[in-house]
Amino acid sequence: MHAETKDEMRDKILEAALKRFTHYSASKTTMNEIADDLHCSKASLYYYFPDKKGLHFAVLEKIGEIFISEQEAEGENIISAEQTLLNILEVKRQFLERYCRLELFKILNDNSEGTQRMIKEVKNREDALLARIIEYGVKIGEFAVDNPKQLAELYNQAMFGLRFAAVDCFQINTDIEAEHLEMILAQQKLLTEIFVKGLKYR
Amino acid sequence: MHAETKDEMRDKILEAALKRFTHYSASKTTMNEIADDLHCSKASLYYYFPDKKGLHFAVLEKIGEIFISEQEAEGENIISAEQTLLNILEVKRQFLERYCRLELFKILNDNSEGTQRMIKEVKNREDALLARIIEYGVKIGEFAVDNPKQLAELYNQAMFGLRFAAVDCFQINTDIEAEHLEMILAQQKLLTEIFVKGLKYR
DNA sequence: TTTTTGACTTTTTTAGTTTGTAAGTCAAAT
DNA sequence: ATTTGACTTACAAACTAAAAAAGTCAAAAA
Structure with a gap:
């Protein structure tokens, strides 16, 4: 997974998270699942968001x-x-x-x-x-x-x-x-x- | 503790329970405390109410x-x-x-x-x-x-x-x-x- | 230089266990 | 008919171990 700009990648992550959340609820979604959906590593998510809570908050x-x-x-x-x-x-x-x-x-x-x-x-x-x-x-x-x-x-x-x-x-x-x-x-x-x-x- | 009629005793229990509940909340009140307040044994309460839930419900x-x-x-x-x-x-x-x-x-x-x-x-x-x-x-x-x-x-x-x-x-x-x-x-x-x-x- | 990652550590959650407290029972007493 | 002390049972809080997920980082890739 790679995007043109930093903001674009951030958006992609938010989108993937939102998709997971609406399907399975936020509490049943792990960072790994979001990363897998995006074909990227979990560590990448932490490059764009400080922590899980930060991602939740952004969503x-x-x-x-x-x-x-x-x-x-x-x-x-x-x-x-x-x-x-x-x-x-x-x-x-x-x-x-x-x-x-x-x-x-x-x-x-x-x-x-x-x-x-x-x-x-x-x-x-x-x-x-x-x-x-x-x-x-x-x-x-x-x-x-x-x-x-x-x-x-x-x-x-x-x-x-x-x-x-x-x-x-x-x-x-x-x-x-x-x-x-x-x-x-x-x-x-x-x-x-x-x-x-x-x-x-x- | 003794009352004239069965109903009277039942009422006394309810009153004691309600007093405890309003002071300390229902969840923090034990059957023993209610019995002690009435100077009777806990077993007596079970003569008038089938169980704790029954008492709660009556209150x-x-x-x-x-x-x-x-x-x-x-x-x-x-x-x-x-x-x-x-x-x-x-x-x-x-x-x-x-x-x-x-x-x-x-x-x-x-x-x-x-x-x-x-x-x-x-x-x-x-x-x-x-x-x-x-x-x-x-x-x-x-x-x-x-x-x-x-x-x-x-x-x-x-x-x-x-x-x-x-x-x-x-x-x-x-x-x-x-x-x-x-x-x-x-x-x-x-x-x-x-x-x-x-x-x-x- | 920015972004990504695998391999790692730390934290949290879960499931299972113990234990103390309160619920609930009952035969005997009043 | 009602009450009770002595008893058993059940539950909820406090631990514990194992598993899973969160979070980190040095090295690699772009």
Whole structure:
């Protein structure tokens, strides 16, 4: 295995890791397996990443960026704020369908410095996007509220919380199970409708 | 230790167990400690309960009943549906403050037959109560919706989900931490306000 | 000079074992 | 009918050994 540039090789490794992770989950993937997939030696991986955790983190960064940028794309040209919120739900569902199997959080669940910052940053960008959407709604007269930022955060938390709605008992798991996805999405859509109506009147 | 009737003794045991659990958590409490507190032998406990799990389950039943009946009391004479929903949040907060330390779910978290049924029953009674409140709101013209049961379930799930709102990373825990309680309650109140507004208009 | 690698050491995980503590039983006593 | 002391059994934490995976590095290759 050889690539033109250093960055290119780094990307190839990330891609191979992500492929393994989505097939077999991150915790069941060894550095040797990734190296074998790339027909290179394990030592090479350590030339590009300081350690296994560093690789995990880089993968998290990669999919975090995909996750948030796909949502931000939906916010590029808003027609109706309500419709945009529903579109974002759909985008997030597709994302989850693609990546729910990698179970990165099983590993990065430690309250490690970097991971928390990463997650917080994604959350902040989501909050900011949602705030922009609500502010847009206010501007065009779709909504009548005076605290869009606060409401954006609340909405985001409420959508997140509904992940645990479908769970029968308290089998709580950070990584979502594909089976419940549809039911959760339905509840998220319904709550979005009510929430949006709640924003329309003072 | 001796009681007048069998039921009385059973209650005394439950009380002693609950006291231990709320002080030191269920998982750190031994049958011997409970027996010592009651100045009786451990063997006596096994005369009233089939095993440790049976005792745990009986305690869960007891506090489950407290949890739900306190909420149902709030629904007895509703003046405003919105105010009743806010009152229920307050009742739940007080309940959590009292019992958050017992950590029963740490133990009963297994997807055991009985526990799941118990939790489901409490959830159903909550859903039913909330549905009655929303239906009342519809009746007096406070709300304008045609699916109160569905909305009750959604509202219940959304409130439950907000428990996980305050958590920084994904430090998810079935038993709630006292510190976050106030922040969660604030978000629950805010969402209730928006939700209620969302129910007012078609 | 940058990148790769095989051979190496170190660390972590796993499976198996021991052991102390708590769960659970029971015949006898109240 | 209820309680109990003395007992056995079961489980969870603490070790241990072996295996597997992580991580290093000097030498080779590009």
